[in-house]
Amino acid sequence: MRLPLLLAAVGTAAIASIAPLSANPEVELAAEDMLAPYYAKLERELDLPVAPAGAGLAEDTVLTRIGVGSCNHQSRSQHMWAKIAAADPQLFLFIGDNNYGDNGWEGDAALGSLRAAYAKQAETPELATFRKAVPMMAAWDDHDYGFNDAGASFTPRRWSETLFETFWGSTEEVRSRPGIYDSRIVGEEGRRTQIILLDTRFFRSDLEAMPYSETRPPLGPYVPSTDPDKTMLGEQQWKWLEAELAKPANFRIVASSIQVLTDAHDYEAWENLPLERAKLYRLLAGREESGLVLLSGDRHAGGIYTDTPDETGGEQLWELTSSSLNLAFNNTASNTAREPDPKRLTDFISEENFGLVDIDWAGRTFTMTLRGNQGEERVSRTVSW
Structure with a gap:
């Protein structure tokens, strides 16, 4: 049955399976439009979860230490918040898989499991204590977007966006447009830092998968696509990013929920869409002069690239991947051996970790560091800019 007939037959509120329904953008748009009244009703009737109150970041703050982390399961230990706070960052960037709201999802259009994940986070005392002390900016990845490896064809994406923006208290500027990408410049003349958070989910085209094999690919299922119609950021976000990179700033932090530089695996990464990655590189090269570091997460392991x-x-571009806060899958020795990568300068740190970027304005250097689950330094590199 075609989607419009299906919706007419069962009613939007009774949709039982609302996972990505089609790779056809026109069908997806039709589905979103049909669901819009249902979601508007939910927003009026439901008490949506809101994050604990957070500290503000003054516009004139000269940033010298920024924290970063990803992959935090709401039902696992939250002890890393105290470790991050002890490192005394002036700002923390929570760059994706901030909860695992897709766990237990039954395909309901209301995204009940995602709302429940946010509700649990809202009552997390460790997060509440951290947010009182450390300003935070947030972006999403797939598990807090709502479906594993999902992109633009995830039909409830607008509702997921509403949940995200409500919980994290997104600015009116972010709320006014599709997607959750964001940017901010803080500091004083000569010491201004721009933080850019990209949205690699809301607009991203479907990825191309390897043919079926009885033997699962050891490092992911996807193959790069050179289809010029596929996009990572979408036309509107690309235009926004170009405009942001033209703004005067002395140092820029560009955060992508998925890895940018590496070609060493076939999981989600910018390597899946090489034409889009080349476009990103050209925009970064053409930016208003400034220092630059890339941040990423997603991999349940971290390193410096x-x-x-x-x-x-x-x-020369530099990237710090920090993942995960409480959902480690392997140990560093086995993971490093499993994924050799000439672009990665360090071991592939697979135990719990968070990242720091320290800016030395006088020396014009920045230092990328990964710290472990006791706050200890695992890897570090200092770069001149």
């Missing part, structure tokens, strides 16, 4: 892509005209 570098590359000098052709598109950057000889500029």
Whole structure:
């Protein structure tokens, strides 16, 4: 049965399976439009979860230490918040899989499991204590977007966006447009930092998967696509990013929920859409002059990466991947051996970790560090800019 007939037959509120229904954007748009009244009714009637009150970040704050982390399951130990706070960051970037709201999802259009995950986070005392002390900016990845590896074809994405923006208290600017991408510049003349949080979910085209095999691929199921119609950020976000990179700033932090530089695996990463990654590199190279570091998460392991892509005209790029806060899958030795990567300069830190970026304004250097679950330093690199 075609989607419009299905919706007419069962009613929008009774949809039982609302996972990605089609790779056809026109069908997805039709589904979203049909669901809009249902979600408007839910928003009026439900008491949506809201994060514990957070500290503010003054516009004139000269940032010298920024924390970053990802992959935090709401039902597991939350002890890492105290470890991060003890490192005394002035700002924390929570860059995806901030909860695992897709766990237990039964396909309901109301995204009940995602709402429950947010509700549990709202009552997390460790998070509440942390947010009182440390300002925070947030972006999402797939598990707090609502469906594993989901992109633009995730039909309830607008409702998921409402849940995210309500919980994290997104600005009116973010709420006014599709997607949750965000940017902020703070500091004083000569010491201004721009923080850019990309949305790699809401607009992203479906990825191309490997053919079926009885033997599961050891490092992911996806193959790169050079289809020029596929997008990572969507036209509107690309235009926004170009405008943001043209703003005057002395140092820029660009956060992507998925990894940017690496080609060493076939899970989700910018390597899945190489034309889009090349476009990103060209935009970064053409930015208003500034220092730059890339941040990413997603992998349940972390490390420090570098590359000098052709598109950057000889500029060396640096990326700090920090993951996870409480959902480690392997140990560092086995994971490092499992995924050799010439672009990764460090071991692949697989135990719980969080990241720090320290900016030395006088020396014009920045230092990328991963700290472990006791707050100890695991890897670090200092770069001049």
